[in-house]
Amino acid sequence: MSVLLTGAFGHVGTAITDRLGDDDRYEFTYLDRESHPDFDAHVADVADYEAIRPAFDGQDAVVHLAGNPSPGAPWGEILPSNIVGTYNVLEAARDAGAERVVFASTNHVMGEYRIDREPELYDGEPDLEVDHTDPPRPDSYYAVSKLFGEHLGRYYVEGEGTPERFYALRIGWVLDPEEDVPFGPPERRVAAGELERGTEEYRRAVNHWKAHWCSRRDVARLVDHTLQDESVAFDVFYARSASDHSWFDMDHARDVLGFEPVDDAEAHEPPT
């Protein structure tokens, strides 16, 4: 299977290539705004349709990860990268006849459920669960742009007929390799002097991390499941590792894709 990765050299892209790059089932093509010392790549911005279009020729699948990943990004950055960019990727996928698109959405599309309940939400195991059928409550322009991408993907599948399959993954916290260890973000704040171990705030930060963590291994495995799936036309899944502190449903990914996380945030206890 020929697979194009857009945003190939970001956190999720490298999580995929680290695990699947040498897998005989896949032949990857890389597209990124920046070049990489170890990989040949189409160096182009997804905001530029003509620049990215050649990378789509002959691809069976597109894993669309490119875009501004920041919930704090202003509209002026979200519009070209995440709205025009996602249109360009879907239009190029259609034009080139790609069969499937896997799209990096975000759990920030449900962010206001969390904000409504903070900080108590992370005192212990939360009495909240959202699944793919609950109404979105986006917390940012970034999150709105990811909902746009989900709906546009559904329109392409059902209205245009190409691609035939679209998988929206509402991904949690995928970190770089150095931080893909328990408590990276809380410990980074400890190191920066912003947070003190042993406090209530530290415990909440750890539980917050447990709720959202998606290990690099698990996100790559979930993408692998979507590339192998033959049942879905359009669907939405949360992407995270196992956690008693999370409020994002994983039953749907298990029922439809047979995906079970192998990493478990609860296996890790914070340093004292």
Add this chain to the structure above:
Amino acid sequence: MSVLLTGAFGHVGTAITDRLGDDDRYEFTYLDRESHPDFDAHVADVADYEAIRPAFDGQDAVVHLAGNPSPGAPWGEILPSNIVGTYNVLEAARDAGAERVVFASTNHVMGEYRIDREPELYDGEPDLEVDHTDPPRPDSYYAVSKLFGEHLGRYYVEGEGTPERFYALRIGWVLDPEEDVPFGPPERRVAAGELERGTEEYRRAVNHWKAHWCSRRDVARLVDHTLQDESVAFDVFYARSASDHSWFDMDHARDVLGFEPVDDAEAHEPPT
């Protein structure tokens, strides 16, 4: 209440001004891309933030109707009018401190439910109902852009805090005054020689009209209800007249806003 109408001189805008223009409860300001012989207006395109911003000063409410209304419009027209335009309107409403925004969404956000079932869907009373909680299945870039507007409105209310209230109205067929009579669209096709009375196709076209018709009076009344409401922060409603042939829920508009249509498509029988 000071109310700004964007797209004031379109079908929905004139339906509102025809019925509410002289109502003592409202003081309307008009914004449209084109001037009007009978009304003073801010003549500006919603794609241009600086041009529209002055019209928002001092407004209590914004009824945002401007945008490309065509389900067949290409992306290149939808992007500036409906995506950038709706961002500009919400940002101007926030910047000016408007309390509420009423947004013209569309029942095309559910269009693929219909397309899946055509033409049999309109043989009689359909065994299909969708409400505001069902997953959107947009049938066009136009429909995707309206879902974008719904989500952006929710983000502004919940994330930015201004406006405080946002009403998405998934409006059916609001016609111009000459066609706001039973069977305007089917009869137009008869007059054009595209459709023959008495045929199965004619009957389906009439039932399709019955399913989607929102009389000018009913859309103005529903907007009136949203302007008077004090209960909603964010919500989504279908906008249509009564019909046994429709598949869009109206219970939610009755339960939340106390809205009941006064026009009934079933009161009209097609000419023979």
